[in-house]
Amino acid sequence: MLGRSSASSTWLGWDPRIQQEVLLCVPRAQPSSQAEREEWIQDVLSAARLKHPRLAEVLEVGSHDGWPFLTAARQGGQTLAERLQGNPPPTPLEVAHWACELLEGLAYAHEAGVAHQDIGLHTIVIDKAGHACVAGLGVGLVALQPGQPHRAPRGRQEIRDTAERDVLMVGLLLHRLLANHPALDDADLHSAAGRVGPEIVRLPWTTPHPVPETLRAIVNRATDRQQRQRYLNARTLLSALQGWVKTNSLDAGGPLALLLDRLNSVGSLPGRPHTERGLIAALSAESLRVDDFVDVVVRNPALVWELLRTVNTATFTSHSADDGVTTLSRAILLLGQQGMRQVQASVRSWPGALSALSSLSPEGAQAAVHALEDELRRTCLVGAIARLMAPFSIHDEEASVAAMSQRLSWLLVLYHFPEEAGQIQRLQQPAPASSPDEAPSPGMSLEAAAGAVLGINLDDLGAAVMRHWGLHDRLVHAARPLGLQRTVHNPVSAEDTLRAVASMANEVVNATLKEGPKGAAAMHQTHVRYARALALGPKDCQQALERAIRLVDNPRPVDATVSGMMSLN
Numbered sequence: 121m122l123g124r125s126s127a128s129s130t131w132l133g134w135d136p137r138i139q140q141e142v143l144l145c146v147p148r149a150q151p152s153s154q155a156e157r158e159e160w161i162q163d164v165l166s167a168a169r170l171k172h173p174r175l176a177e178v179l180e181v182g183s184h185d186g187w188p189f190l191t192a193a194r195q196g197g198q199t200l201a202e203r204l205q206g207n208p209p210p211t212p213l214e215v216a217h218w219a220c221e222l223l224e225g226l227a228y229a230h231e232a233g234v235a236h237q238d239i240g241l242h243t244i245v246i247d248k249a250g251h252a253c254v255a256g257l258g259v260g261l262v263a264l265q266p267g268q269p270h271r272a273p274r275g276r277q278e279i280r281d282t283a284e285r286d287v288l289m290v291g292l293l294l295h296r297l298l299a300n301h302p303a304l305d306d307a308d309l310h311s312a313a314g315r316v317g318p319e320i321v322r323l324p325w326t327t328p329h330p331v332p333e334t335l336r337a338i339v340n341r342a343t344d345r346q347q348r349q350r351y352l353n354a355r356t357l358l359s360a361l362q363g364w365v366k367t368n369s370l371d372a373g374g375p376l377a378l379l380l381d382r383l384n385s386v387g388s389l390p391g392r393p394h395t396e397r398g399l400i401a402a403l404s405a406e407s408l409r410v411d412d413f414v415d416v417v418v419r420n421p422a423l424v425w426e427l428l429r430t431v432n433t434a435t436f437t438s439h440s441a442d443d444g445v446t447t448l449s450r451a452i453l454l455l456g457q458q459g460m461r462q463v464q465a466s467v468r469s470w471p472g473a474l475s476a477l478s479s480l481s482p483e484g485a486q487a488a489v490h491a492l493e494d495e496l497r498r499t500c501l502v503g504a505i506a507r508l509m510a511p512f513s514i515h516d517e518e519a520s521v522a523a524m525s526q527r528l529s530w531l532l533v534l535y536h537f538p539e540e541a542g543q544i545q546r547l548q549q550p551a552p553a554s555s556p557d558e559a560p561s562p563g564m565s566l567e568a569a570a571g572a573v574l575g576i577n578l579d580d581l582g583a584a585v586m587r588h589w590g591l592h593d594r595l596v597h598a599a600r601p602l603g604l605q606r607t608v609h610n611p612v613s614a615e616d617t618l619r620a621v622a623s624m625a626n627e628v629v630n631a632t633l634k635e636g637p638k639g640a641a642a643m644h645q646t647h648v649r650y651a652r653a654l655a656l657g658p659k660d661c662q663q664a665l666e667r668a669i670r671l672v673d674n675p676r677p678v679d680a681t682v683s684g685m686m687s688l689n
Contacts, residue, residue: 123242127260174225176255201241227354235282239289291342334571363575390472432590488538504668522598529582
């Protein structure tokens with residue numbers, strides 16, 4: 121006996137015909153009739169026809185003394201139950217690799233209309249090379265509903281429901297491997313899956329290996345009490361885990377690997393709508409003050425980052441300071457009007473790649489465009505607030521860029537991964553109460569939801585992109601927001617002041633996203649958090665927000681005849 125659950129058992133067998141050890145998989149419940157046994161054999165034979173590297177090869181399907189059985193190739197491997205005996209607990213990266221391989225096989229089976237129904241330590245095989253595959257596809261005889269006969273799922277809805285249960289069992293398996301203890305103290309994953317919902321499953325903080333926060337969010341989402349919050353198919357959980365693995369594998373290029381191809385093919389971001397006319401007017405002028413050019417550029421976040429990326433490449437190294445270019449005015453002076461025209465031409469017109477979305481419905485594509493447009497406006501607002509409230513110890517343009525950069529990663533997700541962004545936004549919504557006496561369950565934070573969907577930390581993603589563009593470490597440091605759980609101390613350096621101003625500007629704008637008294641309370645809390653560190657007056661935050669809204673939503677027209685012109689040629 122190698123292991124068992126309430127649905128099936130796995131034995132170590134010997135097949136004299138091929139002179140090899142095999143896995144003998146048998147249902148725990150004996151078929152009640154010849155017809156039921158024949159139906160089981162036909163279902164398992166259909167599943168056995170599926171060929172995939174992550175599905176163990178089926179050698180024989182038959183029955184003996186009224187018991188149906190399946191034999192699967194062992195090929196020198198071990199079941200996961202055997203692998204864990206006497207060995208140290210696997211590392212989080214090893215667990216994630218195994219889960220990805222299992223999900224590849226399950227996703228293939230689910231898309232062929234076959235569910236496993238009994239994921240467990242006894243139905244997973246780890247081969248000599250350390251790769252995982254799933255055995256015993258469809259072996260377990262289970263009742264789809266209480267009181268129903270034991271049979272394989274029939275029809276689209278039944279297959280979808282059992283496939284979703286498979287994904288839940290993979291989540292419980294992840295919990296078991298990372299915690300080195302079964303969830304709900306139930307070693308039978310099939311049994312434990314039926315208890316998730318009425319009972320809460322959360323990965324404990326005391327684990328053999330530290331579990332990174334993003335991976336913890338993925339596992340907890342996979343076993344969430346609310347069915348609507350979980351991964352509803354194997355592909356979505358696979359995508360999240362693959363994102364985390366790529367981020368944490370030394371040979372995968374880090375978080376930047378998820379975006380490099382997209383950045384190279386379609387650019388970073390499209391130009392903000394309704395900003396092209398002002399830029400064209402500025403570029404058409406023979407000469408213009410640099411400050412006026414900056415006023416035009418900061419209303420287009422894509423142009424801000426494209427300017428800084430361009431001047432921080434090797435081409436401009438000899439012209440810039442040793443520590444790189446960190447202000448827009450310096451970048452504009454280095455480029456001149458001709459260079460500005462080239463940079464402007466490299467930024468795609470609105471809405472860029474979102475105009476050709478095929479993976480979303482027309483309503484979903486329209487929602488993705490609106491979400492990106494709204495976030496670009498908020499990005500301009502935080503840049504304006506930081507510029508208005510920057511103390512004399514830091515450059516106001518650096519403060520503006522740092523504040524905008526705290527929203528860079530989410531902008532990139534909205535533009536390059538709109539379908540995943542939609543999932544993240546749904547996870548942030550509160551779940552309805554399960555009973556009239558209970559309060560609605562709060563939704564996830566943006567950081568936790570992004571980790572659960574993409575398997576990446578947004579701050580790490582943004583920092584990696586900024587480093588890829590060659591931006592200065594001072595800006596990269598300031599692009600990491602001060603979390604709401606952290607106390608804001610008096611800055612001890614210009615870098616700390618820059619980060620505090622950028623964080624304050626973002627918290628002011630985030631407060632506007634909350635309705636009624638909650639928004640007012642959030643605005644007050646922001647003032648309280650930063651009043652001492654940034655010497656804020658009672659109404660500074662609100663007044664800066666109101667002025668920023670006027671600057672962003674009602675910009676003054678470019679006047680090419682303004683006095684004090686500076687030639688850019």
